[in-house]
Amino acid sequence: MAAGLCAALGAVPAQGEPAKSQNDFPVATDVRLEQQGETVKLSMALSTVIGVEAWVQAAPDRVIIELPSTNFQIQSGARKSAGFISAYRYGLFTADKARIIIDLSQPATIVKAEAKALRGGLGELVIELRKTSRSEFLAEAAKAKKANTTVAAPAPAKPPGETRRTVVIDPGHGGIDPGTVVASIAEKSVVLNFGLALKEQLEASGRYRVIMTRDDDRFVPLADRVKVGQDEKADLFISIHADSLMQAKDVRGATIYTRSERATDAEAAKLAAKENEADAAAGLETSEEVQDVAGILIDLARRETRTFSGVFARNLVDKMGASVRMHKIPLRSARFWVLSAPDVPSVLIELGYMSSPKDAELLTSAEWRGKAVGAVGAAVEEYFARERASVGQAAENRHAQ
Template identity: 65%
Template sequence: MHRLRSASTDRIKLARRWTQRLLAGAFLALACCGGAAATSRPASELPVATDARLEQAGEVVRLTLALSQPVPIETSVIAGPDRIVIDLPSVNFQVQPAASRKSAGFVSAFRFGLFTADRARIIIDLSNPALVTKAEMRQRRGGFGELVVEMTRASRGEFQAAVARGRPQQAEPAVAPPAPAAAPADSRQLVVIDPGHGGIDPGAVVAAIAEKAVVLSFGQRLKETLEASGRYRVLMTRDDDRFVSLGDRVKVARAAGADLFVSIHADSLTQAQEVRGATVYTGSERATDAESARLAAKENQADAVGGLEMAEEVQDVAGILMDLAKRETRTFSSVFARNLVEKLGASVKMHKVPLRSAGFKVLGAPDVPSVLIELGYMSSPKDAELLNSEAWRRQAVGAVSAAIDDYFLRERAPAGKAVLNRR
């Protein structure tokens, strides 16, 4: 059995080498242009946004943002769905989340947040095509700034023409993974932790608590626990409140040569507050059920929420070797998922159907075993309470950590070698 597992692991690693070279090159190219190498400024040094207002005056809808100082801005429009995008330098948003849920005329909602290390973004969702007729940064008394954006309805043709004229800048990778080394000195297994959402994409929001903050806190605690064991190298796709595209999350794991990818989320069902408990998902072209398909479709819209255009997926071409790696990767993913359900079930409340599968884009790496954990339902008052409980987080993190230990000890140990060095 160990021999078979070792052969499967070797095929996955061999297929991974083909893609690591390509991915590492892409990240290095971005880094040379200053994207991946960008460094975040401390929040205390950033301009502060203190208030946002959305109002309608006749045929004009106006968005006003109060700032501690003027900053440069750029506007653009995106179709599918229709949105207006406002890019500006990094801003510390101290605006009440409820402000962005207001609507006015053809604006159904807007949202804001950090988009990359040095750039913030405001996304305005449109129920009908519209264009910006005025966008200015005003200087107010005392050195304060005020962003004023005025919009009016437009025809579909006018909107599409504006889309064609200019496209918003795409997000750079949030983490620059190390280039694969010929003979890595540290042979410990690499676990990539992926806190979902972030920055301009808050995820589920219930009672002013955003999913992005809940899962980041959980991911940081899990990272600390795994690193404290001394048995793993750990990389996070984001370690602060910034937006990371779905594709970049996968690229980070693959380029770094991850041995396991764990994506962390917390769902919300506003029409079914009685539904609660944790769920573990693996990737699959066909969803286990309608609820799994709904969740995957929602999570796969994260790039659109962040103001990215939905690009067509480009499949890796690595022949039979990659196909074999993909099948074996899914087997390893399923093994880990079952073990994770068992360990979590012994410590926390699970959903009545705790193990499912669906077509999550973030689980798309063909050579990295991957799972997605829904920690619970933020729409459930009981789950929401537990998700913010230090005692519950400690139990859940311990269960996930134990499942990772068990997985590498039993399933991924090379023949004749124990992976764990228990202290």
């Protein structure tokens, strides 16, 4: 997670929606951050007047500003902090919303949050904050939390008569959550490009129904990613990420992760903790839901799912290891929330280390991507081929009896 990241974020069409150009979005430019006494003001020039909503949130303390989809074209030298504003970031949040998130070092209240009309149809976004007491801040945050509680949308129905295996591809991060950012390269873009290429390859075989948790630059909460796999009755869930270890830039290679309550090592535990904080980057107050389902059947399902996840993970290590560089410990496990569905075999692929200059170069290479996508596709083929073979053998055994 890159605190205070200020990078221009675009958008590509959402699944099932007509294509939208960035030119269709209001444009935000010329950000200014000014402090006067106990008041700090953040302003941006707008190409038009837009609707604005804002509220405060505790633990961590921040201000959330929600706007329509916006094309942020912010100058690279913009001031990043002032007074009690320690950092801010912005980007697409959903298909039709953008967010600005302001991190606070001290409690503050919202004095003003509006888009003012200027001459020529232009606008100006003005967010004015003033220092306040902890008790008043918490009271405001509690009211905002209650007002922003939403009801989950109904689950989509899997098409009747569908016989192809369903594979869910989950490009990590997205929208306002860029993931790791190194030398202006954002993890969210690297993994989206990989996921779309993998989708294209799997669909070309005609054997798979492929669902993307996101196919554009939008944010998807962790719980929604897990829910997609369960609602679609996925036969495989593949989450795509790119690691970073800034204190050891010589560490390289891809790593395959499965879910376990106890991490295989400290690095795996640290990575899982970082990935599990994805919702916080977008200003969501969530925590992992514990599936409180008693009984031996759910325990058996979970064990079976983890067995299948392990089989596929080993396939990935074998196939990817023959095509691209792997980490010295290529198979690991940790408590990743996105892999928590008890009924969906799930793995998380860290494609490489963006903190390694060599890996960062490869991750943006079409040639390397082709090799890695081909290896993952081959692992998917082998996984389901073994399944088909085992089903066929069981049928033969039944006929022989």
